[in-house]
Amino acid sequence: MTEIAPWAAPAARRRLQEVAAAVTNRTGPTEVAETVRAALAAHRRQFDDEGIVLYAGTNVPSSAALAAYDPAVSTRPSMGWPGEKYQTGLDHLDTLEVLAPLLVAERMAGRFAEVRLPSATMANLAVYRALAEPGDTVAVLPEAAGGHASHHAYGAAGIRGLRVVDLPYDAGALGIDHAALPGFLRAHRPRLVVVGASLMLFPHDVARVRAAVDEVGATLVYDASHVAGLVATGLFQRPLPERAHVVTFSTYKSYGGPPGGCVVTRDERLAERISLAAYPGMLANYDVGRLGALAIATAELGTPAGRRYAERCAGNARAFAEALHDAGFAVTGAGRGFTRSHHVAVDAAGCGGGEAAAARLAAAGIYLSAIGLPGQGPVAEGLRGLRIGTQEVTRRGFGAEHLRVVAALMRHVLLDGTDPAEIRPEVVALRRSVSEKDSTD
Numbered sequence: 409m410t411e412i413a414p415w416a417a418p419a420a421r422r423r424l425q426e427v428a429a430a431v432t433n434r435t436g437p438t439e440v441a442e443t444v445r446a447a448l449a450a451h452r453r454q455f456d457d458e459g460i461v462l463y464a465g466t467n468v469p470s471s472a473a474l475a476a477y478d479p480a481v482s483t484r485p486s487m488g489w490p491g492e493k494y495q496t497g498l499d500h501l502d503t504l505e506v507l508a509p510l511l512v513a514e515r516m517a518g519r520f521a522e523v524r525l526p527s528a529t530m531a532n533l534a535v536y537r538a539l540a541e542p543g544d545t546v547a548v549l550p551e552a553a554g555g556h557a558s559h560h561a562y563g564a565a566g567i568r569g570l571r572v573v574d575l576p577y578d579a580g581a582l583g584i585d586h587a588a589l590p591g592f593l594r595a596h597r598p599r600l601v602v603v604g605a606s607l608m609l610f611p612h613d614v615a616r617v618r619a620a621v622d623e624v625g626a627t628l629v630y631d632a633s634h635v636a637g638l639v640a641t642g643l644f645q646r647p648l649p650e651r652a653h654v655v656t657f658s659t660y661k662s663y664g665g666p667p668g669g670c671v672v673t674r675d676e677r678l679a680e681r682i683s684l685a686a687y688p689g690m691l692a693n694y695d696v697g698r699l700g701a702l703a704i705a706t707a708e709l710g711t712p713a714g715r716r717y718a719e720r721c722a723g724n725a726r727a728f729a730e731a732l733h734d735a736g737f738a739v740t741g742a743g744r745g746f747t748r749s750h751h752v753a754v755d756a757a758g759c760g761g762g763e764a765a766a767a768r769l770a771a772a773g774i775y776l777s778a779i780g781l782p783g784q785g786p787v788a789e790g791l792r793g794l795r796i797g798t799q800e801v802t803r804r805g806f807g808a809e810h811l812r813v814v815a816a817l818m819r820h821v822l823l824d825g826t827d828p829a830e831i832r833p834e835v836v837a838l839r840r841s842v843s844e845k846d847s848t849d
């Protein structure tokens with residue numbers, strides 16, 4: 409057999425070849441089914457049952473949302489609005505296609521929601537397609553401040569042919585440099601300004617950004633991918649009432665829904681253009697099988713229990729940050745209460761950098777990722793931080809008392825130099841001791 413990606417980095421090539429060697433002489437349908445079943449079972453055990461997942465960009469949907477996520481419907485094509493759909497016989501599914509955008513728009517304090525895109529990257533691309541022309545400038549957060557690939561030239565913004573400039577950022581204040589912003593915008597005349605990032609410890613001053621954006625006639629996009637679940641409950645900030653023109657987000661991070669991307673706005677003119685960019689621009693058939701789950705996850709976020717979930721996520725983040733600080737870690741935002749969201753960031757420069765620290769923790773059964781930190785050097789040279797999200801462990805029933813234990817285990821692995829294999833049984837025992845409870849029930 410051929411090599412999958414001879415152009416990949418050495419670590420990836422090694423792993424791809426190692427796995428290929430184990431599977432390539434078992435390619436009949438029964439053997440493949442067995443191999444796949446075994447891999448999924450082992451994954452479920454390692455990650456879901458025994459792992460402590462602190463990865464910020466994931467979640468477990470509620471049991472009600474998960475039960476409504478219908479793979480049999482996902483495998484079926486569906487194209488066009490209810491009432492003028494290309495296929496016939498799908499009219500009962502119209503209910504899902506109507507519920508999901510109505511609920512999402514209301515929950516995010518908008519009027520129009522485009523829910524058909526498969527990811528937030530595609531949602532951002534649809535916005536670029538709808539609201540900018542090739543050659544236009546888009547101003548985004550720097551990568552070291554969590555600016556996402558889909559905002560940058562090598563990602564979706566580049567695919568639309570946009571010129572990307574980094575917004576002025578104050579690394580000390582962990583936010584946009586508002587003093588420099590008006591002059592910057594006058595100099596670069598961007599068509600779009602994108603705020604929101606993959607690390608969101610503190611809210612943006614959206615109204616203040618909007619005032620500067622209005623002076624140059626640009627459109628303000630708030631990428632709420634990570635914080636959408638908190639935004640939906642009103643806990644973190646409300647970008648549309650605070651006057652962002654457009655909000656985009658991932659539905660599977662703090663939001664706790666199926667995979668997907670949404671775009672929400674109050675402006676009918678923008679909504680129409682974004683809708684046409686999504687369909688028939690970027691999509692032909694789209695996945696209706698996840699829209700029921702999206703509707704349920706959205707409705708749950710609108711209840712008092714949804715609000716309590718968001719409050720627990722943020723409370724857990726604050727408690728975890730304090731515990732990590734007390735354990736000897738350099739936690740970002742120490743002077744400002746560490747975090748106002750479900751995110752926590754740790755400076756891992758003293759533990760070999762973010763990637764190496766994440767790998768050591770993974771060997772102990774604690775899963776998270778590296779992240780660039782504001783003020784660090786180029787992210788291509790390595791990520792200085794560790795990013796933590798509390799949205800999954802909170803749903804699984806972890807509280808501050810459990811997270812203090814996790815902080816101590818992380819100290820053993822990263823600061824005391826204990827072999828991760830020695831710590832893993834304690835991680836598994838802690839994970840198993842926290843009864844899995846669905847916090848939206």
Ligand SMILES: *Cc1c(COP(=O)(O)O)cnc(C)c1O
Nearest residue numbers: 527528529556605606631633658
């Ligand atoms: C995760 C993320 C995305 C991309 O989300 P996908 O749904 O995985 O495409 C976009 N923007 C930001 C800020 C993100 O953190």
